[in-house]
Amino acid sequence: MASKPRAGRAPLAQSLRRDPPRGSRAGLIAKYRSLLPVGPKTPVITLLEGGTPLVPAPRFSAALGLRPECVLLKLEGLNPTGSFKDRGMTLAVSKAVEGGARGVLCASTGNTAASAAAYAARAGLRCAVLLPAGGVAAGKLVQAFMHKAEVLAVRGNFDEALSLARAAAQRTGWILVNSLNPFRLEGQKTGAFEIVEDLGRAPDYQFMPVGNAGNITAYWMGYRQWHGLHKSGLPRMMGWQAKGAAPLVLGRPVEHPKTIASAIRIGKPASGDRALEAARDSGGSIGAVSDAEILSAYRLLAATEGVFCEPSSAAGAAGLIRFAEGGGLRRAPKTLRIVCILTGNGLKDPDTPMTLKHRLREIPADEKALAKALRS
Numbered sequence: 001m002a003s004k005p006r007a008g009r010a011p012l013a014q015s016l017r018r019d020p021p022r023g024s025r026a027g028l029i030a031k032y033r034s035l036l037p038v039g040p041k042t043p044v045i046t047l048l049e050g051g052t053p054l055v056p057a058p059r060f061s062a063a064l065g066l067r068p069e070c071v072l073l074k075l076e077g078l079n080p081t082g083s084f085k086d087r088g089m090t091l092a093v094s095k096a097v098e099g100g101a102r103g104v105l106c107a108s109t110g111n112t113a114a115s116a117a118a119y120a121a122r123a124g125l126r127c128a129v130l131l132p133a134g135g136v137a138a139g140k141l142v143q144a145f146m147h148k149a150e151v152l153a154v155r156g157n158f159d160e161a162l163s164l165a166r167a168a169a170q171r172t173g174w175i176l177v178n179s180l181n182p183f184r185l186e187g188q189k190t191g192a193f194e195i196v197e198d199l200g201r202a203p204d205y206q207f208m209p210v211g212n213a214g215n216i217t218a219y220w221m222g223y224r225q226w227h228g229l230h231k232s233g234l235p236r237m238m239g240w241q242a243k244g245a246a247p248l249v250l251g252r253p254v255e256h257p258k259t260i261a262s263a264i265r266i267g268k269p270a271s272g273d274r275a276l277e278a279a280r281d282s283g284g285s286i287g288a289v290s291d292a293e294i295l296s297a298y299r300l301l302a303a304t305e306g307v308f309c310e311p312s313s314a315a316g317a318a319g320l321i322r323f324a325e326g327g328g329l330r331r332a333p334k335t336l337r338i339v340c341i342l343t344g345n346g347l348k349d350p351d352t353p354m355t356l357k358h359r360l361r362e363i364p365a366d367e368k369a370l371a372k373a374l375r376s
């Protein structure tokens with residue numbers, strides 16, 4: 001009788017030491033290993049994240065009075081859990097496993113929680129997520145449940161949940177996987193590498209939403225690192241907060257942040273100083289857009305480009321509309337390239353679209369009724 005292969009820890013541990021096979025989607029650690037703080041012993045906890053498309057947005061460009069090829073959308077919602085967080089999480093969770101962590105924890109407006117829960121499940125680690133009670137989009141909450149995280153709804157806002165999580169991480173030895181964890185930013189900087197590889201150079205401008213301010217910090221790190229190696233240029237970093245949650249624009253914390261864009265409903269951004277530095281050093285800026293502007297960009301991208309992002313992601317695109325309408329792009333050269341980072345997938349938040357007006361007509365199941373409906 002042939003002996004059965006022995007299942008158990010050893011083969012699993014070995015397979016975690018190896019980079020997965022390189023297909024069209026290799027996973028960030030495999031692709032950018034030499035530029036990341038990983039060693040031969042670091043386990044690779046991956047869902048083959050990254051490699052997201054940079055999609056031209058010709059109608060959006062035209063609506064801004066630009067040539068069709070000027071604006072490109074980086075679709076981060078196509079990462080495995082539907083947001084850019086997976087770039088940071090593959091690294092943070094791999095390093096947590098390497099360090100012998102018992103579990104990982106985070107505070108989150110939803111996407112970090114979904115990503116941490118998924119990568120922890122894959123690593124066989126425990127995961128606890130602290131969410132502002134009532135402040136998380138339904139799709140993100142169900143992800144945390146399905147990946148079997150310990151879900152804790154904190155009666156307070158994100159900033160309060162984050163200070164609780166930081167204190168708990170210090171006391172318990174569970175690893176904090178918010179963007180305060182330096183490995184998160186190391187992973188997220190790879191978004192900049194991909195953009196420069198796709199365009200053959202850095203874009204002239206990058207527009208993106210800002211919440212806890214980790215992602216803009218990470219992109220700026222990535223652009224600078226690549227420029228140091230390949231002289232690829234640097235973009236102006238244009239970060240956008242929601243008006244009711246704009247501490248970096250006001251220059252002071254916001255105690256009760258308010259916006260429909262729940263992912264960026266944050267009043268005390270942990271990496272605020274670094275975000276301001278990125279904007280200043282790159283010749284960019286941090287601005288604020290209203291909820292009405294966010295919803296208008298959200299609808300425009302979905303209706304005219306076929307790209308459905310979550311409301312927070314649309315804050316960057318709304319910022320671009322504001323900037324262009326204010327004359328910021330007048331006398332643009334032919335070669336102008338602007339990238340908007342669309343940070344999360346629209347399907348994560350099924351409730352916001354239902355607050356908007358749509359046409360839904362019920363018809364009898366007969367051909368004449370259908371023909372009539374199609375004429376009107």
Ligand code: F0G
Nearest residue numbers: 108109111112211212213214215343344
């Ligand atoms: N866009 C989306 C979809 C997000 O989920 C977040 C942050 C941001 C933009 C802002 O990125 O915080 O790096 O400036 N979400 C965090 C979370 C706070 O808990 O999921 P940032």
